[in-house]
Amino acid sequence: MKPIWRFLRGNGLTLAFGTGFVLALAGQAIAGHAEFNNDLIAGQLHPVSFGGYLLTSDFAVDVTENWQSEYLQFFLYIFGTVWLLQKGSPESKELHKAGLETDEEQKLGRYAKHDSPRWASAGGVRQAWYSRSLGILMCTLFVLSWLAQSVAGVAAYNEEHLRELQAPISWFQYLGAADFWNRTLQNWQSELLAVGSMAIFSVYLRQRGSPESKPVGSAHTSTGIEGG
Known part of the structure; x- marks a missing residue:
């Protein structure tokens, strides 16, 4: 090839x-x-x-308000599924594996393999950081995109108010404004609904060949089993 x-x-x-x-x-x-x-x-x-x-701030706020909700979804899902379980869902860990799991299960320290990432066996701060690096990145991207949304949002909000001969507001005032929270929460609720729906629907429904689904013949109660 x-x-x-x-x-x-x-x-x-x-x-x-x-x-x-x-x-x-x-x-x-x-x-x-x-x-x-x-x-x-x-x-x-x-x-x-x-x-x-x-x-323009109008384009920037429209883009960033969607980005921040997506990264929030992944951040919450990555960290939440460490402890939260859903019986029968391939999106959940097996019921006895709640928590951070052992070093042996995670191939850390002396249990690292020859092809494991170097920091998996490093120990100390490097290992602690790397073992949470995906969630940290998603959290950082969420915070940055949410901040960008708020900055672009207040600019767009004030531009509209100035066109209507109304006084502009400060960034801190905008953080408490209905416009900011309407933009934010309408995206959050849709992301949380989508993730929750996927977790429960995947208990009973299948998609042959998808790693996001259990094998078609797996029992509804099978948890943490993915297709391939």
């Missing part, structure tokens, strides 16, 4: 979703630009170019 095809096959999931993300973001930008200019024209203001729209 040629190297390029080997690379595409070995990274198909990331490449497919990455491509889908770029296309969806481009589509959002095009549709958002049209809507933004329609609002400007309706308010008897001059429309902006596509490049100008990409630099």
Whole structure:
């Protein structure tokens, strides 16, 4: 198999979703630009170019409010599934494995294999950090995208108020504003619903060949068993 095809096959999931993300973001930008200019024209203001729209707070807040909710979903799910279980779900660990598990189960320290990441056997702070690095990264991305949403959100909020000859507000005031929490909570509730639905529906329903589903013939009570 040629190297390029080997690379595409070995990274198909990331490449497919990455491509889908770029296309969806481009589509959002095009549709958002049209809507933004329609609002400007309706308010008897001059429309902006596509490049100008990409630099507006309206575009930034629309993008970041979705990013922060997605990263919150993964952060909560990664940390929550350490302790929280769902009997019969492949999204859950087996019922007797709640918690951080032993070093032997996690292949840490003297139990690390020859092909284990180097920091798995390092011990101390490095091992402690690396063993939580995925959750830490998701938490950091959530906090940064939420911060970006709040900054872009207050700018967009104040621009709208200025067009209506109303006084702008500060960033701290915006953090307590209904606009900020409406944008935030409408995304959080949808992400929590989606994760909870997946956890319980996967107990009883199957998708042949998917690692997110149990094997078709597995019992409903089988927990922590994934297909392949």
